[in-house]
Amino acid sequence: MTTATAFVTKERRSGAAMRTAVAVLLLAAACAGARLAAVLQGPVFLQEPPHRADFSNSTGVVLPCSAHGNPAPALRWQTGDGAPALEVAGLRSVLPNGSLLLAPFSPRQFRPDVHTAAYHCVASNSVGTAVSRRVAVRAAVAKQQYEAQVYDEYVVAGNTAVFRCHVPAFVRDHVTVTGWLRARSQRITPDVSAGK
Structure with a gap:
C-alpha cells in the first residue's frame, strides 16, 4: 500500500x-x-465450454474452461443440477488446465449420467464465483447394436393407420429412416413427388 x-x-x-x-x-x-x-479481481472466463458437444465414443471430447482473476481462481465442474462432476475412472476427469475430459470409451462403458448430460464450469476465488454457460454433451456410440421397433397400431377398418419407427434415443439423432420393409422383402419408400 x-x-x-x-x-x-x-x-x-x-x-x-x-x-x-x-x-x-x-x-x-x-x-x-x-x-x-x-x-483483487473476481473470476472472469477466458474460455467457456460450447453450448453443445456431440462426440463419438471412439474419440471422446475435451470441454475447455479457463479463467483469470486475482487471486487466481480455482476451476471445478458441476453437473447440470449443480452436483459436483466427480472423476469417474477412465471416463471423466478434470485436466490440469481446468478442462473437462470425457475420454474415449467402449460401448459397454456408456453411462448416461456421464455421456448424455449437462455440465457447468465453475471458477472461484476469494472475491467471488463465476459459473459458465451450460454445455449439453451427447455421445454417439459407434458399432453399438440397436434395433428399430414398429409397434402394432389399432384402427377402424377403412381408416388410415400411422406406423412409427421407434429408434433408441442414443442413436436417434444419427439415424434417418429412408424406407420400410414389408415381409422382409418388399421395400416401401416415400414418394416425394406425391407428398407421401
Whole structure:
C-alpha cells in the first residue's frame, strides 16, 4: 500500500503552492486506490465450454474452461443440477488446465449420467464465483447394436393407420429412416413427388 505524505516547510504558503500540494496528494491517493482495485479481481472466463458437444465414443471430447482473476481462481465442474462432476475412472476427469475430459470409451462403458448430460464450469476465488454457460454433451456410440421397433397400431377398418419407427434415443439423432420393409422383402419408400 502506498502512503502519500506532504511536508510543508514554510509557514507562509502561496495559494498556488497549496493547490499544487493538494493536487499531488489527491493524485497519489487515486493511484494507490487504483493499485488496490487492480490487486483483487473476481473470476472472469477466458474460455467457456460450447453450448453443445456431440462426440463419438471412439474419440471422446475435451470441454475447455479457463479463467483469470486475482487471486487466481480455482476451476471445478458441476453437473447440470449443480452436483459436483466427480472423476469417474477412465471416463471423466478434470485436466490440469481446468478442462473437462470425457475420454474415449467402449460401448459397454456408456453411462448416461456421464455421456448424455449437462455440465457447468465453475471458477472461484476469494472475491467471488463465476459459473459458465451450460454445455449439453451427447455421445454417439459407434458399432453399438440397436434395433428399430414398429409397434402394432389399432384402427377402424377403412381408416388410415400411422406406423412409427421407434429408434433408441442414443442413436436417434444419427439415424434417418429412408424406407420400410414389408415381409422382409418388399421395400416401401416415400414418394416425394406425391407428398407421401
